[in-house]
Amino acid sequence: MNIATAGHVSLEQAKSLVEFLENDQQDKADALIAEINTPNNSELFAEIGKLTRQLHDSLNNFQLDSRLNDLAKADIPDAKERLNYVITRTEEAANKTMDVVESIFPVIDDLSEQVQNVAPSWDKLMNNKIELPEFKELCVDIDTLLTTTGKETQHIHGLMTDVLMAQDFQDLTGQVIRKVIDLVHEVEESLITILTACGISAEQPNGEKSVSPKVGDNLVEGPIVNTENRNDVVEDQDDVDDLLSSLGF
Amino acid sequence: MKVLVVDDFSTMRRIVKNLLRDLGFTNIQEADDGSTALPMLQGGDFDFVVTDWNMPGMQGIDLLKAIRADSSLAHIPVLLITAEAKKEQIIMAAQAGVNGYIVKPFTAGTLKTKIDKIFERLA
Numbered sequence: 001m002n003i004a005t006a007g008h009v010s011l012e013q014a015k016s017l018v019e020f021l022e023n024d025q026q027d028k029a030d031a032l033i034a035e036i037n038t039p040n041n042s043e044l045f046a047e048i049g050k051l052t053r054q055l056h057d058s059l060n061n062f063q064l065d066s067r068l069n070d071l072a073k074a075d076i077p078d079a080k081e082r083l084n085y086v087i088t089r090t091e092e093a094a095n096k097t098m099d100v101v102e103s104i105f106p107v108i109d110d111l112s113e114q115v116q117n118v119a120p121s122w123d124k125l126m127n128n129k130i131e132l133p134e135f136k137e138l139c140v141d142i143d144t145l146l147t148t149t150g151k152e153t154q155h156i157h158g159l160m161t162d163v164l165m166a167q168d169f170q171d172l173t174g175q176v177i178r179k180v181i182d183l184v185h186e187v188e189e190s191l192i193t194i195l196t197a198c199g200i201s202a203e204q205p206n207g208e209k210s211v212s213p214k215v216g217d218n219l220v221e222g223p224i225v226n227t228e229n230r231n232d233v234v235e236d237q238d239d240v241d242d243l244l245s246s247l248g249f
Numbered sequence: 250m251k252v253l254v255v256d257d258f259s260t261m262r263r264i265v266k267n268l269l270r271d272l273g274f275t276n277i278q279e280a281d282d283g284s285t286a287l288p289m290l291q292g293g294d295f296d297f298v299v300t301d302w303n304m305p306g307m308q309g310i311d312l313l314k315a316i317r318a319d320s321s322l323a324h325i326p327v328l329l330i331t332a333e334a335k336k337e338q339i340i341m342a343a344q345a346g347v348n349g350y351i352v353k354p355f356t357a358g359t360l361k362t363k364i365d366k367i368f369e370r371l372a
Contacts, residue, residue, distance in 0.1 A: 094260040102267065218310050218341065220303045223332040223353070233334045237359055240339055240352050249343050 009036055058197050068190050071183075079183050082176045089169040096166040100159045107152050114145050251276045251293065255286045255300035255309065256330075265299055265330065268357050272364060283307025287315055290322055297367075302331035302338070310342060317346045326367050330355060
């Protein structure tokens with residue numbers, strides 16, 4: 001519709017006015033006069049109203065997201081600390097376990113060597129082919145072996161308990177990681193709220209698959225945790241071997 | 250035989266060292282990334298390199314390329330032990346001249362098989 005400017009009557013409007021008056025339509029004539037005096041800006045007003053409402057809602061949303069401020073200033077640094085704790089605890093556990101295992105290796109090797117040393121004489125004894133001096137010597141060796149075995153198995157048992165206790169990290173790190181997952185979820189929700197407030201759709205364009213995670217130089221990505229949903233990765237060593245042999249390596 | 254184990258995680262270096270020792274390798278040295286490993290290789294008479302891929306500083310794949318590009322080191326067999334599992338990366342490593350590719354998590358048995366195969370081929 002034509003928006004007439006106040007004070008400027010168009011020929012069309014003048015003709016209509018005359019027509020209304022001639023037909024004794026005083027109401028319509030008055031309305032037309034009013035329209036000529038006050039240009040009809042109702043569409044423009046409606047548009048401004050809509051924009052004002054949107055602006056108001058957006059500002060409200062940002063106020064609601066003052067939680068974002070806490071997330072950025074407190075929760076996320078706290079989560080970083082928590083994840084560092086996980087690294088420390090798991091590293092400690094791995095080292096504690098390896099300390100014990102490495103201390104057991106030589107003990108087992110020593111026992112195994114002693115067993116190998118008595119084996120030939122023992123075989124002779126079992127086949128009734130042993131001479132008295134060798135028998136006496138064997139008795140001494142077996143005695144030493146029994147004493148060492150008794151002592152070392154008890155020692156190893158204690159060390160195995162240390163290995164067992166080193167696994168207690170799993171409970172603690174599990175709790176910490178679960179808390180960080182909750183935080184990541186909350187951040188995700190807040191980001192979606194912001195995107196929505198800014199009028200950006202958080203949904204992927206229809207039909208498109210979800211975006212792949214960011215990779216570094218040489219495509220480095222670290223361990224793949226969802227191999228079943230990916231077709232660009234191998235699942236296990238057999239897949240690696242098959243791929244390499246298919247390439248002629 | 251002198252072996253260089255390259256990984257940024259000391260626990261993984263320790264695991265690999267223990268496994269290698271079980272396989273009869275006693276002369277083992279360590280580096281925590283490619284840029285520390287390369288000068289060690291250039292300075293010493295290493296016979297075998299076992300390396301991770303994803304490390305800060307110089308990555309394992311770049312170390313492999315540097316080894317192949319250096320005529321005094323090019324002959325050294327390189328085994329990658331890595332969590333990197335993209336087919337494209339495995340092909341990249343093969344083209345760069347890797348001698349073996351083990352994907353983490355791995356077993357002592359896998360390590361033995363791959364090492365046996367590497368030295369069988371070189372023999």
